[in-house]
Amino acid sequence: MYKISMLLDFYGQMLTKRQYEILDLHYNGDYSLGEIAQELDISRQGVYDNIKRGKAALFDMENKLGLVSRFNRQKERTSEIIKLLEAIDVSALGAQNRKSIEKVRLELRSIMED
Amino acid sequence: MYKISMLLDFYGQMLTKRQYEILDLHYNGDYSLGEIAQELDISRQGVYDNIKRGKAALFDMENKLGLVSRFNRQKERTSEIIKLLEAIDVSALGAQNRKSIEKVRLELRSIMED
Numbered sequence: 241m242y243k244i245s246m247l248l249d250f251y252g253q254m255l256t257k258r259q260y261e262i263l264d265l266h267y268n269g270d271y272s273l274g275e276i277a278q279e280l281d282i283s284r285q286g287v288y289d290n291i292k293r294g295k296a297a298l299f300d301m302e303n304k305l306g307l308v309s310r311f312n313r314q315k316e317r318t319s320e321i322i323k324l325l326e327a328i329d330v331s332a333l334g335a336q337n338r339k340s341i342e343k344v345r346l347e348l349r350s351i352m353e354d
Numbered sequence: 355m356y357k358i359s360m361l362l363d364f365y366g367q368m369l370t371k372r373q374y375e376i377l378d379l380h381y382n383g384d385y386s387l388g389e390i391a392q393e394l395d396i397s398r399q400g401v402y403d404n405i406k407r408g409k410a411a412l413f414d415m416e417n418k419l420g421l422v423s424r425f426n427r428q429k430e431r432t433s434e435i436i437k438l439l440e441a442i443d444v445s446a447l448g449a450q451n452r453k454s455i456e457k458v459r460l461e462l463r464s465i466m467e468d
Contacts, residue, residue, distance in 0.1 A: 253418035304367035307421050314428070314465055321461050328454045332446050340442045344458075347435050351428055 243267075247298040250308050254301060259294035262287055315352050322348050357381075361412040364422050368415060373408035376401055429466050436462050 244267040252260045265271040265279065273291070277284040302308050325345050330338045358381040366374045379385040379393065387405070391398040416422050439459050444452045 250421065251419065254415070301368070305365065307364065310468075314468060317461065317465050317468075321458050321465075324454055324458050324461070328451045329448075330451075332448065332451075334443075334446065337442045337444075337446075340438055341455075344435050344438050347431065347438070351431050351435075354424075354428060354431075 244295060244298065246308055247302055250311075251298050251301045251305075255294050255297055259290050259297070262290045263294045263298075266291060318348055318352050322352075358409060358412065360422055361416055364425075365412050365415045365419075369408050369411055373404050373411070376404045377408045377412075380405060432462055432466050436466075 244263065248260070248263055248267060252264070255263070262276055262280070265276050266273070271279065273284055273287045276287045280287070322345060325341065325348070328341065330341055333341070358377065362374070362377055362381060366378070369377070376390055376394070379390050380387070385393065387398055387401045390401045394401070436459060439455065439462070442455065444455055447455070
Protein backbone atom coordinates (compact mmCIF):
# COMPACT_ATOMS: atom_id res chain seq x y z
CA MET A 241 0.00 0.00 0.00
CA TYR A 242 1.69 3.18 -1.16
CA LYS A 243 1.10 6.74 -0.19
CA ILE A 244 -1.09 8.47 -2.73
CA SER A 245 1.42 11.30 -3.01
CA MET A 246 4.05 8.86 -4.23
CA LEU A 247 1.68 7.34 -6.79
CA LEU A 248 0.81 10.88 -7.89
CA ASP A 249 4.48 11.69 -8.32
CA PHE A 250 5.00 8.65 -10.54
CA TYR A 251 1.76 8.37 -12.47
CA GLY A 252 0.03 11.72 -12.01
CA GLN A 253 0.60 12.80 -15.60
CA MET A 254 -1.61 9.94 -16.82
CA LEU A 255 -4.63 11.35 -14.95
CA THR A 256 -6.93 14.02 -16.33
CA LYS A 257 -5.78 17.53 -15.47
CA ARG A 258 -8.74 17.96 -13.17
CA GLN A 259 -8.09 14.68 -11.34
CA TYR A 260 -4.43 15.58 -10.89
CA GLU A 261 -5.25 19.07 -9.68
CA ILE A 262 -7.72 17.77 -7.10
CA LEU A 263 -5.59 14.87 -5.84
CA ASP A 264 -2.59 17.19 -5.61
CA LEU A 265 -4.54 19.72 -3.53
CA HIS A 266 -5.91 16.99 -1.28
CA TYR A 267 -2.89 14.74 -0.77
CA ASN A 268 0.01 17.15 -1.19
CA GLY A 269 -1.66 20.43 -0.23
CA ASP A 270 -3.75 18.96 2.58
CA TYR A 271 -6.93 20.70 1.37
CA SER A 272 -10.23 19.25 2.55
CA LEU A 273 -12.87 18.24 0.00
CA GLY A 274 -14.94 21.27 0.99
CA GLU A 275 -12.01 23.60 0.52
CA ILE A 276 -11.25 22.15 -2.91
CA ALA A 277 -14.90 22.49 -3.95
CA GLN A 278 -14.81 26.16 -2.95
CA GLU A 279 -11.41 26.78 -4.55
CA LEU A 280 -12.40 25.24 -7.90
CA ASP A 281 -16.03 26.30 -7.76
CA ILE A 282 -17.39 22.78 -8.24
CA SER A 283 -19.63 20.60 -6.08
CA ARG A 284 -18.27 18.64 -3.15
CA GLN A 285 -19.63 15.53 -4.89
CA GLY A 286 -17.62 16.43 -8.00
CA VAL A 287 -14.50 16.66 -5.88
CA TYR A 288 -15.26 13.32 -4.27
CA ASP A 289 -15.86 11.61 -7.63
CA ASN A 290 -12.62 12.94 -9.07
CA ILE A 291 -10.67 11.73 -6.04
CA LYS A 292 -12.30 8.32 -6.22
CA ARG A 293 -11.67 7.86 -9.93
CA GLY A 294 -8.19 9.37 -9.80
CA LYS A 295 -7.13 7.11 -6.93
CA ALA A 296 -8.51 4.06 -8.71
CA ALA A 297 -6.49 4.99 -11.83
CA LEU A 298 -3.31 5.42 -9.80
CA PHE A 299 -3.71 2.07 -8.04
CA ASP A 300 -4.55 0.40 -11.32
CA MET A 301 -1.32 1.69 -12.86
CA GLU A 302 0.75 0.58 -9.90
CA ASN A 303 -0.89 -2.85 -10.00
CA LYS A 304 -0.02 -3.15 -13.67
CA LEU A 305 3.39 -1.51 -13.78
CA GLY A 306 4.70 -1.81 -10.21
CA LEU A 307 7.18 1.01 -10.77
CA VAL A 308 6.77 2.61 -7.36
CA SER A 309 7.45 -0.77 -5.79
CA ARG A 310 10.49 -1.20 -8.05
CA PHE A 311 11.85 2.19 -7.03
CA ASN A 312 11.20 1.53 -3.38
CA ARG A 313 13.01 -1.79 -3.54
CA GLN A 314 16.05 -0.07 -5.00
CA LYS A 315 15.93 2.56 -2.30
CA GLU A 316 15.85 -0.07 0.42
CA ARG A 317 18.81 -1.83 -1.12
CA THR A 318 20.71 1.43 -1.45
CA SER A 319 19.97 2.16 2.16
CA GLU A 320 21.45 -1.23 3.14
CA ILE A 321 24.56 -0.43 1.12
CA ILE A 322 24.98 2.89 2.89
CA LYS A 323 24.85 1.02 6.21
CA LEU A 324 27.54 -1.35 4.97
CA LEU A 325 29.72 1.58 3.96
CA GLU A 326 29.24 3.29 7.30
CA ALA A 327 30.36 0.16 9.11
CA ILE A 328 33.73 0.21 7.38
CA ASP A 329 36.59 1.31 9.61
CA VAL A 330 38.40 3.81 7.42
CA SER A 331 40.96 4.91 10.02
CA ALA A 332 43.72 2.89 8.37
CA LEU A 333 43.10 4.58 5.01
CA GLY A 334 44.88 7.63 3.68
CA ALA A 335 43.03 10.94 3.51
CA GLN A 336 42.38 10.60 -0.22
CA ASN A 337 40.75 7.17 0.06
CA ARG A 338 38.75 8.20 3.10
CA LYS A 339 37.48 11.12 1.06
CA SER A 340 36.50 8.78 -1.77
CA ILE A 341 34.49 6.57 0.56
CA GLU A 342 32.80 9.61 2.05
CA LYS A 343 31.97 10.80 -1.46
CA VAL A 344 30.46 7.41 -2.34
CA ARG A 345 28.30 7.62 0.76
CA LEU A 346 27.09 11.14 -0.08
CA GLU A 347 26.39 10.19 -3.70
CA LEU A 348 24.33 7.21 -2.60
CA ARG A 349 22.33 9.37 -0.22
CA SER A 350 21.72 11.85 -2.97
CA ILE A 351 20.54 9.10 -5.34
CA MET A 352 18.05 8.03 -2.72
CA GLU A 353 16.51 11.48 -2.69
CA ASP A 354 16.29 11.68 -6.47
CA MET B 355 15.27 7.96 -27.48
CA TYR B 356 14.89 4.66 -25.69
CA LYS B 357 14.97 1.16 -26.93
CA ILE B 358 11.46 -0.18 -27.43
CA SER B 359 12.30 -3.26 -25.36
CA MET B 360 13.01 -1.04 -22.35
CA LEU B 361 9.76 0.87 -22.80
CA LEU B 362 7.99 -2.48 -23.12
CA ASP B 363 9.55 -3.67 -19.88
CA PHE B 364 8.35 -0.58 -18.04
CA TYR B 365 5.00 0.17 -19.63
CA GLY B 366 4.05 -2.99 -21.50
CA GLN B 367 1.28 -3.91 -19.09
CA MET B 368 -0.62 -0.77 -20.08
CA LEU B 369 -0.92 -1.95 -23.68
CA THR B 370 -3.61 -4.27 -24.98
CA LYS B 371 -2.65 -7.94 -24.70
CA ARG B 372 -2.40 -8.17 -28.47
CA GLN B 373 -0.18 -5.09 -28.75
CA TYR B 374 2.09 -6.40 -26.04
CA GLU B 375 2.29 -9.85 -27.61
CA ILE B 376 3.20 -8.44 -31.02
CA LEU B 377 5.73 -5.87 -29.77
CA ASP B 378 7.32 -8.51 -27.55
CA LEU B 379 7.69 -10.93 -30.50
CA HIS B 380 9.10 -8.20 -32.74
CA TYR B 381 11.44 -6.32 -30.38
CA ASN B 382 12.42 -9.01 -27.89
CA GLY B 383 11.96 -12.13 -29.98
CA ASP B 384 13.27 -10.61 -33.21
CA TYR B 385 10.34 -11.90 -35.26
CA SER B 386 9.65 -10.17 -38.57
CA LEU B 387 6.19 -8.75 -39.28
CA GLY B 388 5.52 -11.57 -41.70
CA GLU B 389 6.51 -14.21 -39.16
CA ILE B 390 4.24 -12.64 -36.54
CA ALA B 391 1.34 -12.52 -38.99
CA GLN B 392 1.81 -16.21 -39.67
CA GLU B 393 2.31 -17.11 -36.01
CA LEU B 394 -0.84 -15.28 -34.86
CA ASP B 395 -2.83 -15.96 -38.01
CA ILE B 396 -3.62 -12.30 -38.66
CA SER B 397 -2.83 -10.02 -41.58
CA ARG B 398 0.53 -8.37 -41.98
CA GLN B 399 -1.31 -5.05 -41.96
CA GLY B 400 -2.86 -5.98 -38.61
CA VAL B 401 0.59 -6.68 -37.22
CA TYR B 402 1.84 -3.36 -38.57
CA ASP B 403 -1.08 -1.42 -37.08
CA ASN B 404 -0.60 -3.01 -33.68
CA ILE B 405 3.10 -2.18 -33.69
CA LYS B 406 2.41 1.39 -34.74
CA ARG B 407 -0.26 1.98 -32.10
CA GLY B 408 1.62 0.11 -29.40
CA LYS B 409 4.81 2.06 -29.98
CA ALA B 410 2.91 5.34 -29.94
CA ALA B 411 1.34 4.39 -26.60
CA LEU B 412 4.74 3.50 -25.13
CA PHE B 413 6.34 6.77 -26.24
CA ASP B 414 3.34 8.70 -25.00
CA MET B 415 3.71 7.15 -21.55
CA GLU B 416 7.43 7.85 -21.43
CA ASN B 417 6.82 11.44 -22.52
CA LYS B 418 4.29 11.87 -19.75
CA LEU B 419 5.90 9.87 -16.95
CA GLY B 420 9.61 9.81 -17.83
CA LEU B 421 10.19 6.75 -15.64
CA VAL B 422 12.62 5.02 -17.99
CA SER B 423 14.66 8.19 -18.09
CA ARG B 424 14.50 8.42 -14.28
CA PHE B 425 15.73 4.83 -13.92
CA ASN B 426 18.47 5.35 -16.48
CA ARG B 427 19.70 8.45 -14.68
CA GLN B 428 19.97 6.48 -11.46
CA LYS B 429 21.84 3.72 -13.23
CA GLU B 430 24.34 6.17 -14.66
CA ARG B 431 24.90 7.67 -11.24
CA THR B 432 25.30 4.24 -9.69
CA SER B 433 27.80 3.36 -12.37
CA GLU B 434 29.81 6.50 -11.48
CA ILE B 435 29.76 5.47 -7.84
CA ILE B 436 31.08 2.02 -8.69
CA LYS B 437 33.97 3.67 -10.53
CA LEU B 438 34.71 5.78 -7.46
CA LEU B 439 34.72 2.68 -5.29
CA GLU B 440 37.01 0.84 -7.66
CA ALA B 441 39.52 3.68 -7.53
CA ILE B 442 39.93 3.33 -3.78
CA ASP B 443 43.21 1.75 -2.75
CA VAL B 444 42.11 -0.80 -0.18
CA SER B 445 45.53 -2.36 0.40
CA ALA B 446 45.91 -0.60 3.75
CA LEU B 447 42.61 -1.99 5.01
CA GLY B 448 42.13 -5.15 7.03
CA ALA B 449 40.56 -8.20 5.37
CA GLN B 450 37.17 -7.52 6.95
CA ASN B 451 36.92 -3.96 5.67
CA ARG B 452 38.20 -4.94 2.25
CA LYS B 453 35.47 -7.53 2.15
CA SER B 454 32.87 -4.92 3.07
CA ILE B 455 33.96 -2.64 0.24
CA GLU B 456 33.89 -5.55 -2.17
CA LYS B 457 30.39 -6.37 -0.97
CA VAL B 458 29.24 -2.80 -1.52
CA ARG B 459 30.60 -2.96 -5.04
CA LEU B 460 28.81 -6.23 -5.79
CA GLU B 461 25.55 -4.98 -4.29
CA LEU B 462 25.69 -1.86 -6.42
CA ARG B 463 26.31 -3.90 -9.54
CA SER B 464 23.39 -6.12 -8.68
CA ILE B 465 21.11 -3.10 -8.14
CA MET B 466 22.04 -1.91 -11.61
CA GLU B 467 20.79 -5.14 -13.09
CA ASP B 468 17.54 -5.12 -11.16
